[in-house]
Amino acid sequence: MSLTEPNAAIGLATEFQDAVTEQSSEKVIEYPVLFVSHGAPSLFQETDQPAHKFMVKVRECLEIVGMPSEVVIISAHWENEHFTVTMSDRLTTVHDFAGFPPHLYEFQYPAKGSMPLSEHVLDCLNEFGLGGAVDPLRGLDHGAWVPLSVMLPDANVPVVQLSLQAGLDPGKHYQLGRALQSLQKAGVFVICSGGLTHNLGRIAIGRQSVDKFAQAFSDWANDTLKLEKEEMRQRRLQSFHTAPGGVESHPRSEHFMPLIAAAGTGIRGRRVHDSFFAGSISMAAFAFGGDPCFEELLPTV
Secondary structure (H helix, E strand, O other): OOOOEEEEEEEEHHHHHHHHHHHHOOOOOOOOOEEEEEOOOHHHHHOOHHHHHHHHHHHHHHHHHHOOOOEEEEEEEEEEEOOOEEEOEEEOOOOOOOOOHHHHHOOOOOOOOOOOHHHHHHHHHOOOOOEEEEOOOOOHHHHHHHHHHHHOOOOOOEEEEEEEEEOOOHHHHHHHHHHHHHHHHHOEEEEEEOOOOOOHHOOOOOOOOOOOHHHHHHHHHHHHHHHOOHHHHHHEEEEEEEHHOOHOOOOOOOHHHHHHHHHOOOOOEEEEEEEEEEEEOOOOEEEOOOOOOHHHHHOOO
């Protein structure tokens, strides 16, 4: 049953509303830590793309369960010496790309920031010995505003963006997951935005067949995230370049770091979306934990 079908959405809304109401009176909603492949800057308007439809489905799930009051998002397009958070009441829309149609540079996602949430993120980073910094001028890059503009199109939920750490050490980003889990338990919706595969040199616009290296790496990642033992998941993820198709899928590793951070929560990942774009770009999404209702609202694929 798909949430894109009106009757299905109504049925699920009826089925879960009582449980959600009872749950919300007892504790905060625990959202999954969600890894999404954000694709090109144009994805937010490409309504026929399966990945766009998945993000719409996430929005419908949030409308059923209850909209988050705060969002923290990690994007593959921001690296800093230290893990760094935005610190502003209003976040600008950063157009950090070139060669796209002019109207994309005019798009604005007028997100609200939250200084208290920024402080909360810093506290979590410090709690786990990671340290942190603030950037009062940084806005949201397309790795953040593309998924947000589809999942939360009204831009009425306060957002804080969190950077990657320069050097892209998989171990450090896995440790970051513990801080993300702390935010998750506090009711913050955490989104990790990157790409399951990201080799721009192998893109073939319009091609339907999938490159063998991209399919092999996608299968390996899904199998890894399902493993029972966390130490096995961690070991495999931190050596992802040795996986089938690993080097070709990630000539540079920044788009894989958000997935490693999500997996660092210590929770097994469920693949909740699986599609490819332009022959080599996996647009897969994974959910980590969250209240039980999300297992039905965002089923494993």
